[in-house]
Amino acid sequence: KAGVTQTPRYLIKTRGQQVTLSCSPISGHRSVSWYQQTPGQGLQFLFEYFSETQRNKGNFPGRFSGRQFSNSRSEMNVSTLELGDSALYLCASSLRPSGDGGELFFGEGSRLTVL
Amino acid sequence: QQQVKQSPQSLIVQKGGISIINCAYENTAFDYFPWYQQFPGKGPALLIAIRPDVSEKKEGRFTISFNKSAKQFSLHIMDSQPGDSATYFCAASMLGQNFVFGPGTRLSVLP
Numbered sequence: 001k002a003g004v005t006q007t008p009r010y011l012i013k014t015r016g017q018q019v020t021l022s023c024s025p026i027s028g029h030r031s032v033s034w035y036q037q038t039p040g041q042g043l044q045f046l047f048e049y050f051s052e053t054q055r056n057k058g059n060f061p062g063r064f065s066g067r068q069f070s071n072s073r074s075e076m077n078v079s080t081l082e083l084g085d086s087a088l089y090l091c092a093s094s095l096r097p098s099g100d101g102g103e104l105f106f107g108e109g110s111r112l113t114v115l
Numbered sequence: 116q117q118q119v120k121q122s123p124q125s126l127i128v129q130k131g132g133i134s135i136i137n138c139a140y141e142n143t144a145f146d147y148f149p150w151y152q153q154f155p156g157k158g159p160a161l162l163i164a165i166r167p168d169v170s171e172k173k174e175g176r177f178t179i180s181f182n183k184s185a186k187q188f189s190l191h192i193m194d195s196q197p198g199d200s201a202t203y204f205c206a207a208s209m210l211g212q213n214f215v216f217g218p219g220t221r222l223s224v225l226p
Contacts, residue, residue: 004158033213033214035216041218042204042216042217042218042219043159043204043216043219045213045214045215045216048213055211056212056213058213090158090159092158097211098208098212098213098214099147099208099209099210099211099212099213099214100210103149103161103164104149104151104159104161104214105160105161106151106158106159106160107158108156108157108158109158
């Protein structure tokens, strides 16, 4: 059974640009969550989608957005990139919605560097 | 209220020793407490999890101890091995809410 797939794995952008990251969940999983991981802040929750609906949103500015498609694949977008957006962006899928005791299965992440 | 505190930030243990990582939370509505293990270049993976109706759960060399009244839980790794060297995250969640993660503990097990 294939795991969570994130693309691209690495990318370099400059300030002011925008970026789109993609996540393909485990087959059958309808919940997709996104986290930002930085050395100083750990794992910070961005948002969660379940059956194409955003269920929860973390405390991030509106420059961070996401969506989920009917096949459960998800994308997140960051517009007007800032240096502080440099981080590892992790996607996690789950069979059940977050908080329902379901295990989160993480991808290997997309490492974004903003210059 | 939504924060999960974790200590220590880093931990060095000799092979065969016991590694102990502690976490504390404030929100008594949390009802699921997992621990995740992350190796460099990989995403976190579930290690072990507990619900507040039990005080301890053991899986192999890994044990979670849960103290509901103190709102604390800890991970014990017995007979620590160099292959256990990784970053460990505690987390907490409740129905309808996203997971809240601790800041992580970097464990190094010396051979």
